[in-house]
Amino acid sequence: MSRKKIPSIVIPRLSFYYRALLESRGSDFISSEELAKLTGFNAAQIRKDLTYFGQFGIPSKGYKIEDLKQKILNILGTDRKWNVGLVGVGNLGSALLSYRGFAKQGFEIISAFDNDLRKIGKKLEGVEVQDISELSQTVKEKNIQIGIVAVPAIAAQEVINTLIKAGVRAILNFAPIRPQVSNKVELLNIDLSIEVERLAFFLRRGR
Amino acid sequence: MSRKKIPSIVIPRLSFYYRALLESRGSDFISSEELAKLTGFNAAQIRKDLTYFGQFGIPSKGYKIEDLKQKILNILGTDRKWNVGLVGVGNLGSALLSYRGFAKQGFEIISAFDNDLRKIGKKLEGVEVQDISELSQTVKEKNIQIGIVAVPAIAAQEVINTLIKAGVRAILNFAPIRPQVSNKVELLNIDLSIEVERLAFFLRRGR
């Protein structure tokens, strides 16, 4: 699509643009200025972000809302289904299993794994918990493309290695470590400890 | 402490430095170069980050590990306890209630709220679920400083308004919206939808 490197910070902004578009009815077109008002981002930034992926706008009119929505869906890859595997069915894992938000965007958790014998074989949200030793084979058989890691810190790196070896190229990691992965793999860390420490810093300062 | 404005990106890096320090034994001192190796950050950046808060190092020796750990704990505000209130005791909320990581860092969830009559009055992880109508009063009575919001998107802004009105100055929001708050309040959004869309983007491109 484009030759210039796309800064990765652009991607979440596209998601926000899309959300704003969902709520903007009443007109067929929207200008970068209007979208800026709705999202809080700068209008020039919005135009620039979009041109990384093509020329979607019409001078003097703006962007056709329906078209732009489709374009963004397509860019983000949320116009199709993705197979997700969940590793670790503790409290957090169970919450993620039942999180409707994933399925709504086409991310379907089709397999779940744990090493706790009391959990293996149980069915949660229609997904049977498998022994973690079956991870590698199942990933291949079911064409799992995204891994969600919700295991304790101590086990996370090994789980991630196994996922990658089995062919997973995108991982959402909730364990509070920074796993080592090759740059062929997209790894996103959601680290609650780090976030609450940010809050504490602010509270300590803010008075 | 310092007059220059501290870029907020520095704060999570401090958390990572601290984690690395926890694991570095064998010597009393550590150089910025060694810490850089351990964390993957640049040594100059580490030194610069630290000098926002003071001059902790000794030329030719490095940083005294124990001292630096204490300093960072103090800067982050994790050397003390914080009272946390959780709003929304669904799957995610329950997972957060039982997440040991919070308590380990001094963040204690002392109250939980929901509007579901079937949940109100129940005890989870030693915390009784209260009616959300009691939120405001309980926040004041128990001196709740941090709010965690794990309610559906539709309810989030109102819950956040109530928290702020009652005196909460730091909020961790899991609802997939960007709430409007005054700049007196620190708001961190953890938005799973946005994150999985980042993964999908990568998968779509990466081949």
Next chain:
DNA sequence: TAGATTGTTAATCGATTAACAATC
């Protein structure tokens, strides 16, 4: 003292935004 490493300045890099010619 000589050697090592800090704290800090200055250069570099990359992202944001203002400005405007091109275009509908």
Next chain:
DNA sequence: TAGATTGTTAATCGATTAACAATC
């Protein structure tokens, strides 16, 4: 055509990093 808004260039801003004098 005149007016509006895009796409894009150039200026600005802020964060990262290399370099080095100061210091133990």
